[in-house]
Amino acid sequence: xxxxxxxxxxxxxxxxxxxxxxxxxxxxxxxxxxxxxxxxxxxxxxxxxxxxxxxxxxxxxxxxxxxxxxxxxxxxxxxxxxxxxxxxxxxxxxxxxxxxxxxxxxxxxxxxxxxxxxxxxxxxxxxxxxxxxxxxxxxxxxxxxxxxxxxxxxxxxxxxxxxxxxxxxxxxxxxxxxxxxxxxxxxxxxxxxxxxxxxxxxxxxxxxxxxxxxxxxxxxxxxxxxxxxxxxxxxxxxxxxxxxxxxxxxxxxxxxxxxxxxxxxxxxxxxxxxxxxxxxxxxxxxxxxxxxxxxxxxxxxxxxxxxxxxxxxxxxxxxxxxxxxxxxxxxxxxxxxxxxxxxxxxxxxxxxxxxxxxxxxxxxxxxxxxxxxxxxxxxxxxxxxxxxxxxxxxxxxxxxxxxxxxxxxxxxxxxxxxxxxxxxxxxxxxxx
Ligand SMILES: NC(=O)C1=CN([C@@H]2O[C@H](COP(=O)(O)OP(=O)(O)OC[C@H]3O[C@@H](n4cnc5c(N)ncnc54)[C@H](O)[C@@H]3O)[C@@H](O)[C@H]2O)C=CC1
Ligand SMILES: O=C(O)[C@H]1O[C@H](OP(=O)(O)OP(=O)(O)OC[C@H]2O[C@@H](n3ccc(=O)[nH]c3=O)[C@H](O)[C@@H]2O)[C@H](O)[C@@H](O)[C@@H]1O
Numbered sequence: 258x259x260x261x262x263x264x265x266x267x268x269x270x271x272x273x274x275x276x277x278x279x280x281x282x283x284x285x286x287x288x289x290x291x292x293x294x295x296x297x298x299x300x301x302x303x304x305x306x307x308x309x310x311x312x313x314x315x316x317x318x319x320x321x322x323x324x325x326x327x328x329x330x331x332x333x334x335x336x337x338x339x340x341x342x343x344x345x346x347x348x349x350x351x352x353x354x355x356x357x358x359x360x361x362x363x364x365x366x367x368x369x370x371x372x373x374x375x376x377x378x379x380x381x382x383x384x385x386x387x388x389x390x391x392x393x394x395x396x397x398x399x400x401x402x403x404x405x406x407x408x409x410x411x412x413x414x415x416x417x418x419x420x421x422x423x424x425x426x427x428x429x430x431x432x433x434x435x436x437x438x439x440x441x442x443x444x445x446x447x448x449x450x451x452x453x454x455x456x457x458x459x460x461x462x463x464x465x466x467x468x469x470x471x472x473x474x475x476x477x478x479x480x481x482x483x484x485x486x487x488x489x490x491x492x493x494x495x496x497x498x499x500x501x502x503x504x505x506x507x508x509x510x511x512x513x514x515x516x517x518x519x520x521x522x523x524x525x526x527x528x529x530x531x532x533x534x535x536x537x538x539x540x541x542x543x544x545x546x547x548x549x550x551x552x553x554x555x556x557x558x559x560x561x562x563x564x565x566x567x568x569x570x571x572x573x574x575x576x577x578x579x580x581x582x583x584x585x586x587x588x589x590x591x592x593x594x595x596x597x598x599x600x601x602x603x604x605x606x607x608x609x610x611x612x613x614x615x616x617x618x619x620x621x622x623x624x625x626x627x628x629x630x631x632x633x634x635x636x637x638x639x640x641x642x643x644x645x646x647x648x649x650x651x652x653x654x655x656x657x658x659x660x661x662x663x664x665x666x667x668x669x670x671x672x673x674x675x676x677x678x679x680x681x682x683x684x685x686x687x688x689x
Contacts, residue, residue: 263359285330403424404458463522474547476510487689569601573597591619641667
């Protein structure tokens with residue numbers, strides 16, 4: 258099939274590359290000339306394990322091309338995916354200006370039947386708005402479909418190639434047939450394409466992200482309780498996760514969820530509920546708990562240093578909002594850095610992939626070094642992201658470099674008893 262993907266950011270690039278990998282011809286369109294030039298020259302613009310190989314192969318074979326010219330990009334496409342930003346507006350609702358701006362443009366250039374697919378995360382009713390924006394100028398036949406994306410950064414290729422499910426919102430039989438053919442190679446037995454109406458598909462995406470965020474906030478509250486009652490959240494997690502009705506995943510407490518999606522989508526769903534005159538109480542609690550949790554380690558650190566961090570030097574491992582990505586959007590590590598600086602501490606940070614993106618935000622207000630150099634002359638180590646290379650570090654190097662054997666672990670990487678046996682002052686989240 259011939260496909261166009263408009264918006265070649267994270268989702269657009271993964272979507273375009275994966276569709277090309279199964280034999281489709283894909284043109285990716287973006288307004289960012291620099292990005293398009295880099296991609297056309299074979300330089301991948303995001304860090305995503307496993308993507309580069311597929312990207313290079315499909316670019317070389319001519320199944321994947323990039324352009325800034327939307328008209329040239331979509332003219333022979335049967336299906337056009339919109340993978341455009343939907344950032345939170347000032348009131349928390351999703352900003353639809355990118356999506357509707359492109360829809361308006363498509364209406365001016367379309368000449369034959371096409372399926373326009375909302376892959377961006379958009380509130381209920383957006384498919385209808387996209388339809389109206391196109392129909393203003395284009396009077397021929399077309400369909401607008403909602404096809405929310407569920408991929409996770411860091412494992413995006415696997416999530417796309419072997420999805421748990423594909424949700425397709427449309428009542429048009431013609432669009433259903435095209436979408437069904439397109440997704441056939443990805444859908445294994447038991448992991449179906451679920452067809453539904455547009456509104457339900459749009460809400461499914463927000464419900465999924467909000468439910469997962471709720472699981473995390475719930476476990477963070479259980480962790481708070483564990484600290485007060487002397488229980489161990491790791492044990493509680495295992496104890497409940499083995500119940501299939503609860504499930505093992507997304508039960509890891511820590512210093513809160515971040516990223517470009519959970520914070521934005523929970524906020525946007527709460528706003529949609531408010532607009533529908535319904536107070537979604539659980540979502541408010543999910544957000545509140547997350548805000549508190551991001552600084553969960555701070556009182557522990559201050560307590561250890563007798564109330565003041567003035568003049569203390571803190572080493573920080575982990576800047577990305579989660580491992581295996583260089584993405585620092587809404588990273589809990591950033592809240593930690595701001596709080597430490599506000600308290601008068603200095604910070605030396607390391608992350609395997611996210612230093613450049615962090616520098617863009619914090620510049621010289623903190624220093625950057627490699628994993629063990631960050632520890633030199635530091636009064637304590639704080640861990641904010643659970644990269645695999647932090648799980649089994651060289652403890653001899655750590656204790657040789659740190660001024661004090663003190664670790665505050667926001668992701669529960671080490672066994673607390675072993676750490677204390679090794680002579681560390683070790684504090685984590687929800688564990689004795
Ligand atoms: N990042 C993620 O893991 C996931 C994101 N989503 C959703 O997908 C959507 C896109 O997210 P990301 O890919 O992360 O965004 P992004 O910000 O990485 O990429 C958006 C791209 O659109 C381009 N763009 C902006 N205006 C344009 C226009 N008029 N014409 C052509 N290109 C234009 C930008 O230059 C940029 O390259 C959002 O709604 C997000 O919530 C959904 C699932 C996963
Ligand atoms: O809509 C989106 O963009 C995507 O948002 C999330 O994916 P992502 O943001 O890439 O990352 P997750 O793996 O979900 O992690 C999000 C945050 O939750 C935190 N988390 C996750 C799991 C857990 O048990 N505990 C926990 O604190 C992570 O550290 C991270 O900060 C969803 O998992 C994807 O299904 C969805 O497509």
